[in-house]
Amino acid sequence: MDLLIRNGIVYDPMNNIYGEVMDIGVRDGKIVDPSEIDPLNAKVIDASGKLVAPGGVDIHSHIAGPKVSTGRLIRPEDHYKTNIPCRLPYRRSQTGLSLPNVYRIGYGYAEMGYTFVVEPASPPLKTRHTHEELNSIPIIDKLAFILVDSNWIALDYMEKGDIDRLACYLGWLLYATKSYALKIVDPGSDLGWLYGKLSLGLDDQLPVYNLTPREIIIGIGAAAEKLCLPHQIHIHCNKLGYPGNYRITVDTMALVDKYALRDKPSIHITHIQFTGYKGDSWSSLESGSEDIVKELNRNPRATLDLGQVILGYTATTMTADAPFEYILYHLTRWKWSFADVEAECASGIVPYRYRRRNYVNTIQWAIGLEVMLLARDPWRTVISTDHPNAGPFTAYPKIIAWLMSRRAREEFMEKVNRRALSKCVLPSIDRELTLEEVMIITRAAPAKILGLDSSKGHLGVGADADIAIYDIDPRRVDPSRDYSLIEKAFRHTVYTIKSGEIVVKDGEIAKTVYGRTYYVKPVLPEDLVRDVQRDLEVKFREYYSVALQNFIVGEDELKKSHPVHVKTAF
Ligand SMILES: [Zn+2]
Secondary structure, three states, X not given: OEEEEEEEXXXXXXXXXXXXXEEEEEEOOEEEOHHHOOHHHEEEEEOOOOEEXXXXXXXXXXXXXXXXXXXXXHOHHHOOOOOEOOEOOOEOOEOOOOOOOHHHHHHHHHHOOEEEEEEEEEOHHHHHHHHHHHHHOOOOEEEEEEEOOOOHHHHHHHHOOOHHHHHHHHHHHHHHHOOOEEEEEOOOHHHHHHOOOOOOOOOOOXXXXXXXXXHHHHHHHHHHHHHOOOOOEEEEOOOOOOOOOHHHHHHHHHHHHHOOOOOOOOEEEOOHHHHOEEOOOOOOOEEOHHHHHHHHHHOOOEEEEOOOOOOOOEEEEEEOOHHHHHHHHHHHOOOOEEEEEOXXXXXXXXXXXXXXXXXXXXXXXXXXXXXXXXXXXXXXXXXXXXXXOOOOHHHHHHHHHHHHOHHHHHHHHOOOOHHHHOOOOHHHOOOOOOHHHHHHHHHHHHHHHOOOOOOOOOOOOOOEOOEEEEOOOOOOOOOOOOHHHHHHHHHOOOEEXXXXXXXXXXXXEOOOOOOOEEEEEEOOOHHHHXXXXXXXXXXXXXXXXXXXXXXXXXXXXXXXXXXXXXXXXX
16 A cells, blocks of 8 residues: 655755655555655554654674574573563564574664665575574565685685675675675684684684685775675774774774775664774773764765663673674683684674673773764764663664754763773763754665665665664754653664554554675676686685585575675676
8 A cells, every 4th residue: 555654844864854844655564755655545644743754774793504503592681581472463472682583683773764674794604594593584674794814715715805706705605695795703713713822813823724804804895895895894993892992993904095996885883883993901091082083074985883881781791803802701601602603704692781881891981972962073983882782772772862952971981980081082072963963864874874865774776675763853853952752863773664563553563574695796807717617616615614516595484585786897
């Protein structure tokens, strides 16, 4: 049935619409001109006095794959008291806080008006499992990034300086695993870890290969450029979690100038908070936010997301940065799980509690907010908690309230570590983000950075009809003062519409539908494919635990697949 959303207060930054009262028409899952819709033959939603926005887009949230399922196993205490019973036929049963089950993930996002989520770290060989879980998550559209920085075949080509074959191999790998972009985690460190090394610096020598992390970033960046990937490299910087690491983060951002040929965002630094530390020890830790923002403001091809810490939250940290989790386990001495996949990527899982009065945790909390409040261009900064690492994704409404209200921050600062605050610029920042800016950092900017802006992150004619309607009248509410209303409004939509279907009504799940899984299908040159295929046959026969033909994830293994055809530049 057609939909007509009437008299909503529309915020659609990509189309330069900020608070206009207008109608939105929906037909066959797409936005159409509202004049085409006959109100007598359509479902009409009266949105007067309500905020109408495109569905939210989360660029970095660990929602599926082997780490997530192992995390659930080692944290039974996370879900045994959190059951939300099913209410068939509308919704299935839900459980889990830090590690929600598949239903809680899909419903939790939809209830907040989010309709697109990225799983940012899948080991290639286990991406079949990542898809099995993505298939089970209701409502949202999704996609996966694959881990490639310690991949032996990629390193072989890189060491030879063969960027063409490297790009061809990575293009094949993305297609074979039905993934969307290349993820680089603590570049080269999982290879180093096999040889007993901890995290590497940008210019440390890798074992076995005559390469450094700096060369890995430039090599994979050049390959991504050749493949013309819609989202270029997504980096978790070296020395994550180490005091003093902000310098490496700044240097990594600047590396984009070494490979990017086009004037568009081409390097994304993820969960910047974890790699934004000044100081040379935990006791002298300070925020590196000002230096990071200085580089971000200088460098228009760099983008980032926050990894905002939520104090009082017991995280289940999980990352492909296995050496860092080894260190974190020895700091916490609680639980630890470790895995290695095909000796080409690894991961660790360690539960960790962020405490309000803790010096380090307070600095971490401040860094994320500082970066967002100091950055000049909201189109290159995205909200995230690196779920479930720094906070749960369900904390987004709270983060929005902090960003929009100095008073909300001040009230919270009463409860945190005072010595830490004295080392931060946050208490002196007056800026309060506007609703326009919040709509950019939660939907328009991430859609653009992912290269999905033709159909996602906006409400123009032809866009996917993914729409959030919030119970807030921006003309009547002063976010600076009424920050609790802001938090409340963004926690539960009045309506969430996914591909034209009403999936949430009055904050409750109204229908379980399934979204699509996006992946890239690059057009690769035939002669190079033949060469790489020959190499792969040898490598798989000699080294891999599966046969080449079994490695490839079939299109039919995705519940609803959405290939993105990519014209390459070989
Ligand atoms: Zn992450």
